[in-house]
Amino acid sequence: MRLSVIGCGYLGAVHAAAMSSLGHSVVGIDVDESKIEALGRGAAPFFEPGLPELLSQEIATGRLTFSSDIAAAADATVHFVAVGTPQSADGLSADLRFVDAAIDALLPHLTPGDVVVGKSTVPVGTAARLAEKVSATGAVLAWNPEFLREGFAIQDTLTPDRLVYGVAPGDDVAKAALDEVYATPLAGGIPLIVTDYATAELVKVAANAFLATKISFINAMAEVAEVSGADVTSLADAIGHDARIGRRFLNAGVGFGGGCLPKDIRAFQARATELGVGDSVRFLTEVDKINLRRRDRVVDLATELLGGDVTGKRIAVLGLAFKPNSDDIRDSPALDITVRLHEAGAAVVATDPEAVANARRRHPEVGFGTTTEALAGADIVILLTEWSEYRELDPTVVAEATAGRIVIDGRNTLDAARWRAAGWTYRGLGRS
Structure with a gap:
């Protein structure tokens, strides 16, 4: 099939390359000419394992091209819209300017029978509004939410946990087109849910709200564990054996960040309030507060362990991205904590x-x-992003570089017994 992907940020660039690898002819389109130039020579403008290799491979086949001209979409029959929906500057709601602009720019290049497929995360009701514009051209609209994990984006695109199509009642054209686009993963047994626009829009935000709630729940338990002498890691192991709960996303630490969970739960609250059902998701306000409190806790704990004042103290921060296998610092707990410690007067060296x-x-x-530079002469070491190279550090070797032997494990990922045996004061979040 001939596909266009409008928006070549994290979602769009990965989607374009992955669809090409399924055998489709794909053009990725973005207004950022420097981004298009980089992608066109196989260079990813962000870090995602395996993406540069996939881009180079697919560009070499001739199936994958990139352009800054929206007219390049005219030859395609299925058009994926994958632009960002950041949090509004003046509130909690999602900023839909980029989605609207992408659709408006695409309209003159649509022909009857084309299918426009939204992949951006949007407030419920957006697809129905956009469908009116699209249908005026003779094309149809579908909504196909993404469920990518940074660091595993290619895998999650090609072999997702599920595929969701949101289509208008009786619209067989959009379903047939998407079935052809995803023929390979569907043949592999990937579950498919075909539903209405509103449900498809809610699937993504509901999934993110649930995951955020689960993370904040275990971090709330960490707060209780810290004052009661309990160990939140053992607690998570114990309750995680319950099949109704599960162990995934029960790792207490500095909390979640990135470009999805924080802004999506806030936008969900804003949209629910607009619909008159704000009380139904009021709990997400507390989920957000718990998450942000964990950042406060690390700063407070570092201050406590350094004698009540971090001024002039050399602090080694290990990790800045919001998660490992990514260079994404959007709403990163690690970067936020780093900046707070710097503003408090500490001599921070982060890596x-x-x-x-x-x-x-x-x-x-x-x-x-x-x-090496971060650890040199450090009074305290704080691990904030659980990259494998930090998890595997030898505490005896690290001690040879630092001035002090105090470590805060912000992700509860280090071997506490090993670090203590090497003479370190070890503190994890929610651990005795």
């Missing part, structure tokens, strides 16, 4: 395998360096 450049552009006032 990350991939996110230093992004963090330095955002906060040039903070000190950044390699792992």
Whole structure:
């Protein structure tokens, strides 16, 4: 099939390359010419394992091209809209300017029988509104939410847990087109849910709200564990054996961040309030507060362990991205904590395998360096992103570089017994 992907950020670039790998002819379109130039030569403008190799492979086949001209979409019959929906600058709601602009730019290039497929995360009701514009051209609209995990985006695109189509009543054209697009994963047994626009829109935000709630729940238990002497990691192991609960997403720590969960639960609250059912998701306000409190806790704990004042203390921060295998610093707990410690007067040197450049552009006032530079002479070490190279650090070797032997494990991922045996004061969040 001939596909276009409008928006070549994280979602769009991965989707374009993945669809090409399924054998389709794909053009990725974005208004950012520097991004298009980079993608056109196989260079990903962000870190995602395997993406540069996939881009180069598919560009070489001739199936995958990129353009900054929306007219390049005219040859396609299925058009994926994958632009961002950030949080509004003046409130909790989603900013839909980019979605509306993408649809408006695409309209003159649609022909009867074309299918426009929304992949962006949008408030419920958006698809129905956009469908009126699209149908005026003779094309049809479908909504096909994404469920990507950064660090596993290619895998999640090609072999997702499920595929969801939101289509208008009686619209067999959109379903048939999407069935052809996803013929390979569907043949592999991937579950398919065909539903209405509103449900398809709610699937993504409901999934993110549930995951955020689960993470904040275990972090709330960590707060109780810290004052009661309990160990939240053992607690999570115990309740995680219950099949109704499960162990995944029950890792207490500094909380969630990134470009999806925080802004999506806030936008969900805003939209529910607009619909008159704000009380139904009022609990998400507390979910958000619990999540943000964990950042406060790390700053407070570092201050406590350094004698009540971090001024002039050298702090090694390990990790800046909101999660490992990513260079994404959007709403990153690690970067937020780093900046707070710097503003409190600490001599912070932060490091990350991939996110230093992004963090330095955002906060040039903070000190950044390699792992060796961060550890050198540090009074305290704080692990905030659980990259494998940090989990595997030898505490005896680290002690040879640092001035102090205090470590805060912000992700509860280090071997506490091993670090204590090496002479370190070890503190995890929610652990005795």
